Amino acid sequence: MVTYSVAGKTSSYSFWLYRSFWKLVDWLYPPQCAGCGKFGVRWCDDCQNKILEIQQPYCFKCGIPTKGEKICANCATIEPAYDAIRAYALYEEPLRSALHRLKYHRDIALADIFTTHLIKLFNQMAWEVDWITAVPLGVVRLKERGYNQAALLAYPLSLAIRVPYHGKLLKRVRETASQVKLSVQDRQANVAGAFSANSDLVAGKNVLVIDDVTTTGSTLNACANALKTAGAYHIYGLTLARAIHQN
Numbered sequence: 001m002v003t004y005s006v007a008g009k010t011s012s013y014s015f016w017l018y019r020s021f022w023k024l025v026d027w028l029y030p031p032q033c034a035g036c037g038k039f040g041v042r043w044c045d046d047c048q049n050k051i052l053e054i055q056q057p058y059c060f061k062c063g064i065p066t067k068g069e070k071i072c073a074n075c076a077t078i079e080p081a082y083d084a085i086r087a088y089a090l091y092e093e094p095l096r097s098a099l100h101r102l103k104y105h106r107d108i109a110l111a112d113i114f115t116t117h118l119i120k121l122f123n124q125m126a127w128e129v130d131w132i133t134a135v136p137l138g139v140v141r142l143k144e145r146g147y148n149q150a151a152l153l154a155y156p157l158s159l160a161i162r163v164p165y166h167g168k169l170l171k172r173v174r175e176t177a178s179q180v181k182l183s184v185q186d187r188q189a190n191v192a193g194a195f196s197a198n199s200d201l202v203a204g205k206n207v208l209v210i211d212d213v214t215t216t217g218s219t220l221n222a223c224a225n226a227l228k229t230a231g232a233y234h235i236y237g238l239t240l241a242r243a244i245h246q247n
């Protein structure tokens with residue numbers, strides 16, 4: 001089989017086709033930087049250099065930056081249901097604006113650029129995974145938006161690392177209020193029991209769940225709870241951005 005090198009690892013022909021498609025789109029419709037508006041690129045070097053990548057030390061469970069502790073106070077108090085979460089960068093400008101575009105303006109091409117970072121992050125982890133999925137939206141929100149921004153990141157990642165993507169491992173069984181203004185405890189209560197998982201697909205499997213942004217990890221924790229209840233084994237979470245919750 002022909003393979004292609006992406007982020008230092010070989011990747012599939014489908015992923016190469018996927019990347020070629022976006023190169024063609026750029027040629028047909030010259031893009032504009034999603035961070036600063038500069039013409040000619042979808043994401044410019046200046047904006048890329050402003051991204052605050054998350055470096056060690058961080059909590060080995062939830063991935064939040066720490067002052068040197070291996071585990072943060074929240075994870076030490078209540079152990080999360082997931083095995084580990086990692087995020088690429090802090091949820092600050094210009095990444096915040098770019099993710100906003102991905103979420104509300106259907107800037108699907110951006111997902112292609114940002115997936116590269118998720119591929120690198122995944123390759124640094126020694127996670128054995130059988131499935132990739134995305135945090136699902138509720139039926140109402142999916143209908144309003146027309147697409148799930150987390151799936152836009154999860155699908156190309158699955159092509160690149162050759163782990164199958166499945167969009168129906170998890171289901172949102174009730175709509176939840178926006179998490180934006182809630183405290184850590186209220187966020188956990190807000191999403192508790194909001195998901196169910198398909199045990200025919202996940203029993204005995206290791207699952208990687210993708211989201212665009214995480215703050216306290218409570219949504220990914222609720223997903224992990226549902227997956228473990230359905231018999232899944234190890235659950236990992238990967239997100240592009242990590243918002244630091246002031247509480």
Ligand SMILES: [Zn+2]
Nearest residue numbers: 033036044047
């Ligand atoms: Zn820019």
Ligand SMILES: [Zn+2]
Nearest residue numbers: 059062072075
């Ligand atoms: Zn933690």
